[in-house]
Amino acid sequence: MKIALLGFGVVGRGVYEITRERSDMQVTKVLCLEDISLPDAQAVKNIRDILEDDSIDTVVEAMGGLHPAYEFVRAAMEAGKNVVSSNKALVCTYYRELLPLAQKMGVGFRSTAAVGGGIGWLSELERARRVQTLRQVGGIMNGTCNYILDNMTRLGKDYTEALKQAQALGYAEANPTTDVEGIDTWHKIILSSNIAFGISLDFDSVPVAGISRILAEDIRRFAAHGRVCKLLGIGKRTEDGFSVYVQPALVGQDQLEANVPMNYNLITFVGDISDRMSFYGQGAGRYPTAYNVVQDLVDVAAGKGFYAPYGVGTKADNTETLSWYVRGGWDGQISEDWDGAVITGKVSVADMHAWLKTHSDAFAASVQE
Amino acid sequence: MKIALLGFGVVGRGVYEITRERSDMQVTKVLCLEDISLPDAQAVKNIRDILEDDSIDTVVEAMGGLHPAYEFVRAAMEAGKNVVSSNKALVCTYYRELLPLAQKMGVGFRSTAAVGGGIGWLSELERARRVQTLRQVGGIMNGTCNYILDNMTRLGKDYTEALKQAQALGYAEANPTTDVEGIDTWHKIILSSNIAFGISLDFDSVPVAGISRILAEDIRRFAAHGRVCKLLGIGKRTEDGFSVYVQPALVGQDQLEANVPMNYNLITFVGDISDRMSFYGQGAGRYPTAYNVVQDLVDVAAGKGFYAPYGVGTKADNTETLSWYVRGGWDGQISEDWDGAVITGKVSVADMHAWLKTHSDAFAASVQE
Numbered sequence: 001m002k003i004a005l006l007g008f009g010v011v012g013r014g015v016y017e018i019t020r021e022r023s024d025m026q027v028t029k030v031l032c033l034e035d036i037s038l039p040d041a042q043a044v045k046n047i048r049d050i051l052e053d054d055s056i057d058t059v060v061e062a063m064g065g066l067h068p069a070y071e072f073v074r075a076a077m078e079a080g081k082n083v084v085s086s087n088k089a090l091v092c093t094y095y096r097e098l099l100p101l102a103q104k105m106g107v108g109f110r111s112t113a114a115v116g117g118g119i120g121w122l123s124e125l126e127r128a129r130r131v132q133t134l135r136q137v138g139g140i141m142n143g144t145c146n147y148i149l150d151n152m153t154r155l156g157k158d159y160t161e162a163l164k165q166a167q168a169l170g171y172a173e174a175n176p177t178t179d180v181e182g183i184d185t186w187h188k189i190i191l192s193s194n195i196a197f198g199i200s201l202d203f204d205s206v207p208v209a210g211i212s213r214i215l216a217e218d219i220r221r222f223a224a225h226g227r228v229c230k231l232l233g234i235g236k237r238t239e240d241g242f243s244v245y246v247q248p249a250l251v252g253q254d255q256l257e258a259n260v261p262m263n264y265n266l267i268t269f270v271g272d273i274s275d276r277m278s279f280y281g282q283g284a285g286r287y288p289t290a291y292n293v294v295q296d297l298v299d300v301a302a303g304k305g306f307y308a309p310y311g312v313g314t315k316a317d318n319t320e321t322l323s324w325y326v327r328g329g330w331d332g333q334i335s336e337d338w339d340g341a342v343i344t345g346k347v348s349v350a351d352m353h354a355w356l357k358t359h360s361d362a363f364a365a366s367v368q369e
Numbered sequence: 370m371k372i373a374l375l376g377f378g379v380v381g382r383g384v385y386e387i388t389r390e391r392s393d394m395q396v397t398k399v400l401c402l403e404d405i406s407l408p409d410a411q412a413v414k415n416i417r418d419i420l421e422d423d424s425i426d427t428v429v430e431a432m433g434g435l436h437p438a439y440e441f442v443r444a445a446m447e448a449g450k451n452v453v454s455s456n457k458a459l460v461c462t463y464y465r466e467l468l469p470l471a472q473k474m475g476v477g478f479r480s481t482a483a484v485g486g487g488i489g490w491l492s493e494l495e496r497a498r499r500v501q502t503l504r505q506v507g508g509i510m511n512g513t514c515n516y517i518l519d520n521m522t523r524l525g526k527d528y529t530e531a532l533k534q535a536q537a538l539g540y541a542e543a544n545p546t547t548d549v550e551g552i553d554t555w556h557k558i559i560l561s562s563n564i565a566f567g568i569s570l571d572f573d574s575v576p577v578a579g580i581s582r583i584l585a586e587d588i589r590r591f592a593a594h595g596r597v598c599k600l601l602g603i604g605k606r607t608e609d610g611f612s613v614y615v616q617p618a619l620v621g622q623d624q625l626e627a628n629v630p631m632n633y634n635l636i637t638f639v640g641d642i643s644d645r646m647s648f649y650g651q652g653a654g655r656y657p658t659a660y661n662v663v664q665d666l667v668d669v670a671a672g673k674g675f676y677a678p679y680g681v682g683t684k685a686d687n688t689e690t691l692s693w694y695v696r697g698g699w700d701g702q703i704s705e706d707w708d709g710a711v712i713t714g715k716v717s718v719a720d721m722h723a724w725l726k727t728h729s730d731a732f733a734a735s736v737q738e
Contacts, residue, residue, distance in 0.1 A: 018500065018642060118643045118644065118646060119646065120496065123496075124489075127489065127492075127664065130664065130667050131387065131660055131663050131664055131667065132660065254628055254630070255628070256625065256628055256629070256649060258628070259623055259624070259625055259627070259628045260625070261623070271660075273387060273656050273657075273659070273660045274487045274650065274651070274656070274657050274660045274661075275487065275650070275651055275656070275657060276649075276650060276651070277487060277488065277648070277649070277650040278648070278649035278650065279646070279647070279648060279649075280625060280645075280646070280647035280648075280649065281643065281644070281645060281646040281647065282643070282644055282645070287642050287643070287644070288642075288643050288644060290642070291500055291501065291640075291642045291643045292643075294500050295496065295499065295500055298499050298500065
């Protein structure tokens with residue numbers, strides 16, 4: 001297998017290092033705008049040098065961002081090359097374009113490292129689908145948010161302090177919006193739901209709330225009631241369709257999720273035969289991510305395509321009702337008073353997310369049963 | 370794929386039910402000493418009716434026990450049939466006979482359900498081995514022991530009470546020896562280590578201590594020191610070889626292992642690229658186990674063989690030194706007094722297991738770091 005790497009940052013360099021140790025695959029070209037010199041691969045600055053090179057059968061996209069990654073991946077597929085990408089924003093955003101194109105061109109297309117980093121999550125979904133119907137997917141899918149919430153919970157820090165420490169340690173970016181507002185988890189749960197359920201979700205039907213409004217006082221109230229807050233992405237089959245959303249959620253202190261430390265991920269599926277299966281590991285980082293890119297390369301070499309067939313467009317319905325912790329201006333039904341905040345009566349996911357949009361000082365978290 | 374089922378108990382019946390829903394495989398014969406009548410499969414009482422039936426390409430062994438399961442599996446392989454087994458005692462005990470035979474005969478041989486039930490653990494090891502060297506495997510591999518220890522820890526029950534409840538609920542057998550003395554975990558960690566490291570362990574080099582000597586007072590001491598006791602199977606690469614053993618171990622209350630409830634399993638590998646990956650799910654039960662038998666059938670149909678090449682005979686060395694909780698007659702070095710019990714200085718795994726053999730009233734658990 002002859003590989004061209006697009007991008008030579010954290011993940012790209014990891015892929016290069018791992019493949020150098022193998023005899024079954026070789027990175028022969030690297031697209032990189034900086035001047036680099038590699039002993040056994042040619043650095044190129046123009047994508048044409050890769051697209052027009054017939055000796056290259058597989059392209060690894062490790063550039064990040066949507067553009068020009070999308071155009072390059074599309075062109076690679078159109079040139080008959082397999083594509084492996086670790087870019088969740090790309091694969092999620094252009095799911096309806098890239099998946100049918102890959103299937104039409106008969107090229108391999110894998111993105112296991114896009115969700116869960118070192119956890120082989122998307123290939124677990126593919127394996128599970130061979131034998132059973134999946135009922136639910138999701139969990140702790142963003143290491144940055146888990147790091148911040150874990151720090152606030154264990155060390156009593158406030159949000160700003162915990163974020164700063166995450167940034168200092170490289171667990172959060174200088175502009176942390178994508179992570180802390182839940183966008184990263186949103187991409188991951190949409191992609192996971194598409195693959196698990198064989199659908200193609202409308203983005204605007206999947207609501208997202210992040211963790212940036214959380215205060216140290218919220219965390220203290222959770223602890224007083226035996227609860228821990230985690231940012232969860234959830235996708236569920238319901239009676240009539242699918243419920244898919246991203247939000248802070250309160251889990252019991254003795255739940256597995258509550259004890260996920262640092263920047264780790266814990267992702268779960270529930271199948272109608274296997275019941276609950278959970279996967280725990282490093283959700284990001286050079287080597288865990290590059291590891292699953294190389295796993296994808298092994299699968300592509302063995303002739304594997306995408307994880308699931310392309311499914312028709314679907315709107316998440318989110319009429320599922322939950323109880324919620326709310327701090328700040330809740331004027332609906334209340335079932336418990338938590339001293340400065342409340343536990344609401346049953347409110348649908350759609351209604352609570354709509355309410356949060358018009359109450360920018362409020363913080364809400366669902367209460368998991 | 371035409372399948373013969375050997376045995377029609379808990380797992381066998383589950384496999385039959387799941388395969389009935391599929392078009393790519395069919396159970397056509399069932400070996401069962403009782404009189405049963407099935408709409409679409411023939412019940413037979415003589416193994417020859419299966420061995421001599423050329424339409425049958427694959428045999429699922431779900432009888433349990435070593436004999437005649439071993440003779441039947443061997444004969445099936447010799448007749449050129451693929452074998453899928455959920456029987457960890459069989460696959461572990463006859464690893465040196467069955468694995469080379471399957472490879473010689475060119476038949477598929479899978480046993481994913483043998484370790485971790487619904488967790489696809491052995492196939493996870495197979496996948497990991499494609500890209501990295503495994504450093505460590507193991508964890509909570511026996512649901513019965515986890516149920517008993519969890520009950521003692523959360524509800525303050527004593528061992529006998531917790532065992533009785535596990536028996537009443539079907540989580541422990543009438544004769545619980547295999548589970549509570551760690552034999553089941555011992556089979557599982559030997560098999561896992563063989564596959565993870567490409568070796569074939571000498572059984573008598575792998576020491577095992579179970580949980581039957583544990584008292585409610587031990588559990589109270591662990592809680593007072595922020596610890597929880599779990600039965601762990603551990604296999605590690607060391608400087609010179611391999612350290613492989615089964616023993617009670619004390620983990621911190623906020624470790625993932627500490628929060629594994631009921632009869633669940635949590636099994637982990639550490640790889641030199643992916644770092645730590647853990648898998649959580651039902652370690653036993655009809656449908657989780659049958660689920661992975663059917664996953665194996667899908668893999669066998671796709672041409673997959675065993676998980677790893679057959680490795681040469683190896684002795685575990687177990688010179689690794691640990692600190693231990695000991696209640697009862699410890700006369701060696703002591704690093705802490707736990708009021709009726711002690712924490713020892715560093716003692717090797719081999720030495721502590723040898724000491725326990727001559728001190729039948731003592732209970733010991735390693736202190737995990």
